[in-house]
Amino acid sequence: MVEGRILKVSGPLVIAQGMREANMFDVVRVGEQRLIGEIIEMHGDRASIQVYEETAGLGRGDRVISTGAPLSVELGPGLITSIYDGIQRPLEAIFQKYGANIQRGIDEPALDREKEWFFTPAVSYGQEVAAGDIYGYVEETPVIRHKIMVPPGKAGRIAEIHAGTFTVTAPIGKLQLADGTIEPITLMQKWPVRISRPYREKLPPVEPLISGQRVIDALFPLAKGGTACVPGPFGSGKTVVQHQLAKWSDVDLVVYIGCGERGNEMTDVLREFPELTDPKTGRSLMDRTILIANTSDMPVAAREASVYTGITIAEYYRDMGLSVAVIADSTSRWAEALREMSGRLEEMPGEEGYPAYLTSRLAQFYERAGKVVCLGSDARVGTLSAIGAVSPQGGDISEPVTQATLRIVKVFWGLDSTLAYRRHFPAINWLNSYSLYRDRLNDWFSENIAKDWMSKTNELARILQQESELQEIVKLVGADALSPADRMTMETAQSVREDFLQQNAFDEDDSYTALPKMYALMDLVFSFDKKARLAIEQGADIADIAALPVRERIGRAKAVPMRDYTAAYAEIEAQIDAELSALTQGGAQ
Amino acid sequence: MIREYRTIEEVAGPLMLVKQVDGVKYDELGEIELPNGEIRRCRVLEVDGRNVLVQLFDSAAGLNLANSRVRFMGHGVELAVSESMLGRVMNGMGKPIDGGVAMPQEKTLDINGTPINPAARHYPSEFIETGISTIDGLNTLVRGQKLPIFSGSGLPHANLAAQIARQAKVRGTDEKFAVVFAAVGITFEEADFFISDFKKTGAIDRTVLFINLASDPAIERITTPRMALTAAEYLAFECDMHVLVIMTDITNYAEALREVSAARKEVPGRRGYPGYLYTDLATMYERAGRKAGSNGSITMIPILSMPEDDKTHPIPDLTGYITEGQIILSRELYRKGYLPPVDVLPSLSRLKDKGIGAGKTREDHAGTMNQLFSSYARGKEAKELMVVLGEAALTPIDRLYAKFADAFEAEYVNQGFYESRTIEQTLDLGWKLLSILPRSEMKRIKPELVEKYYPKD
Helix, strand or coil: CCEEEEEEEECCEEEEECCCCCCCCEEEEECCCCEEEEEEEEECCEEEEEECCCCCCCECCCEEEEEEEECEEEECCCCCCCEECCCCCEHHHHHHHHCCECCCCCCCCCCCCCCCEEEEECCCCCCEECCCCEEEEEEEECCEEEEEECCCCCCEEEEEECCEEECCCCCCEEEEECCCCEEEECCCEEEECCCCCCCCEEECCCCEECCCCHHHHHHCCEECCCEEEEECCCCCCHHHHHHHHHHHCCCCEEEEEEECCCHHHHHHHHHHHHHCECCCCCCEHHHHEEEEEECCCCCHHHHHHHHHHHHHHHHHHHCCCCEEEEEEECHHHHHHHHHHHHHHCCCCECHHHCECCHHHHHHHHHHCCEEEECCCCCCCEEEEEEEEEECCHHHCCCCHHHHHHHCCCCEECCECHHHHHCCCCCCECCCCCEECCHHHHHHHHHHHCCCCHHHHHHHHHHHHHHHHHHHHHHHHHCHHHCCHHHHHHHHHHHHHHHHHHCCCCCCCCCCCCCHHHHHHHHHHHHHHHHHHHHHHHCCCCHHHHHCCCHHHHHHHHHHCCHHHHHHHHHHHHHHHHHHHHHHHHHHHC | CCEEECCEEEEECCEEEECCCCCCECCCEEEEECCCCCEEEEEEEEEECCEEEEEECCCCCCCCCCCCEEEECCCCCEEEECHHHCCCEEECCCCECCCCCCCCCCEEEECCCCCECHHHEECCCCEEECCCHHHHHHCCEECCCECCEEECCCCCHHHHHHHHHHHCECCCCCCCEEEEEEEEEECHHHHHHHHHHHHHHCHHHHEEEEEEECCCCHHHHHCHHHHHHHHHHHHHHHCCCEEEEEEECHHHHHHHHHHHHHHCCCCECHHHCECCHHHHHHHHHCCCEEECCCCCEEEEEEEEECHHHCCCCHHHHHHHHHCCEEEEECHHHHHCCCCCCECCCCCEECCHHHHCCCCCCCCCHHHHHHHHHHHHHHHHHHHHHHHHHCHHHCCHHHHHHHHHHHHHHHHHHCCCCCCCCCHHHHHHHHHHHHCCCCHHHCCCCCHHHHHHHCCCC
């Protein structure tokens, strides 16, 4: 064990001497209180250490001890439903043990050492296993069957394996390695957070991640295994979008990283999720959620680590062949943590004081997402999707973090404050947002939902685009100058915006829309447009059409509960016909 | 163990370098004794070998390198707290300046506090009735929220904050409350406005004041809000009180922080503010809230003036990313004489959804709120179009929206600083105004609620 002494303390940065024997990125314990830190630079026998806890009270000569291991997370049953801080300390257990405020130097294992799990083996004595093969199963939550896997880099012959209840550290069997040595098998394994977990092969993502959010699924869909970013100024609803994705995405597991954000938001997730039901499984949403909370008042260095902690846990579940989503709110705070450490290390700054390696670090993070063939002989496929919020300063997306992110991610959901002021939520701007997965997901949608899904959604985008062009004209010469057909386009665009894109996250029935209902709703809006245009040709007045009572019913169609929508929409359709034909007949008389 | 050194090597701006020290800790409090016996306070910013860099809280005037002595106190900056703080006036460093008796000390607390464990927080959900329609009806405040006022120079933010302090209550409860007021670099007149308002209402006996005026040392401003928050935490979480913290003006605080950062030659972020401004502000704002093990709460109303009324300036920008919403004041409404001039559209309360609705305010609250927002937004757009093209260019429905927007500003926003409306009055007024629009426009409100509340005539 390497032991050094503190030479310099400057905020979260500590420089210690006598550390020549220590390794880069080793975890160290600093001072009397044994604060947790990580070596990030070595100069001769001096190590620069970023400390994950408040450093007040440290001074020259205080002891620094290296643990000889890199920053790692504990992986095993018990992760799901937990809330951890940026370096995987269990916040609930810490609260029970140490009180409502987080003290320093707390040492608490991430996985409960007392809790027992029932293990069912899937291998038998004498069987040869390789990395990624499955030893057996633990029912971690009612919806997730946790596969206990041979850790990467390990292979051998099962020398012993038992069914029964075990704690995460108790041996469930023995593995004989190729060189004859025998190792105990446990439910828990460890993995360093800064290294991505290995897989066999990466595949292109071709399946949509269905979020139940109409603007996302219809216009800017994300693929399972894809990457997306949500930039937006404050108050534009970033957090609500992220929470909606965490709630309704049709994935097996969600890792939600609150990185430098508000404490109350994490509390909200913690209190609300257990009470919500997952539309896919009918069970509590918390049964598929892991929270990493490094709120803005917690030490800044741990914020840097939190995104790695989160994505490593997500990779572990991906390795079981599950579809996992990592939601990071917000990557800007993570970048700011990088900037602060870089400044303390007196590095030459790049743009706006951010370090020159900002882009490559961001790229490394998002590149850990993907659809992969996992290790293990059954060649199971897992997906890891990454969604990052970005908080551009002043809402100006030309700033470095947004620009660096946009170069990497394939989906851009740009939030707009003017939409938010109008209380149009989700405030995703339909004119500048994009998804590069649209074409690739076409096959899936036309096969599983409707043949013309793609052409219908293209039509949505086209009408909205036309509206923005027509609006320029209206601003100059007034709405009267438009032809009836153009007036109708404006009316339909308004209907698309208000009756389709707008979605109330706080309404029980509107919060999540399944794809068939989404398609039917889209159909309803277009059907009115088509029939109204016919009526116009037959002499109906556009002003009368705009004032038809059925339009209010179309406006409320989105909030019709899932079970009633077919009947309700057919009824609205009939009312459209009745009211329009009344108009044309009235016009003819 | 107190160690004393006469090894001051450099003084530059708010910083001082002391050499040849031993055992000095990061963030430790120090005292500098001048040759004439005067004592000034300082804090360790960096330990580098046997040198320490300290930040002065007072001016460096009269400091003599050869004869001044520095003592390190073995602890960080602390505040002595007790319930008898209520009714007292202190300076920005927590020393009583009202000439009253010495303060009994129940305990001393480090002013930096510790982060609240998110697993231990209670989600704020109790509706606070401020009696102000634009807040209660549209940007509802709840206990434990941090809701800043973004203002500009010359706008009446002080009157609004005083009105909230005067009128705010949680209905149907009679719990202990307190006000903690931190004046950060504001003028005597502004501070006096608050103090005399507190005196007039009798709230002064339940108020703790921390006063750092414009004439006081700028660097002291770095500690003033933290002193106030430490006092607030004690009253809220140890004495179970409901504490309203008003801090004005955060812009002065950020400027003091920038001064120290510039003196340390740190790489600046936007507009010269340090890159850690977000984190620094967050460690203050996040101290608001409610938590397990205590019945008290801290509700925070920081006030900041936006330079050039620019919401994208780093201070309002970063504040908006941390706080749970913002109340923005509008110069245009102020010129029209509408008080309080709350700019409704960009204002926001993020926690409103949990504090409103049946059982808390009224069942129609959420729907009417959304309807008022979107109707007012549409009305304002119509009015803009009207300016360019004339009224004739508007569709009949847009003309109604324009009329609605005018009436909304004149009646709903405009209520004056001394009128207190109950939530029912606010909601009914909302319906009255919405009835300018035809019933079919009430798309944001559930049909059965429209049926029940839309005025019939």
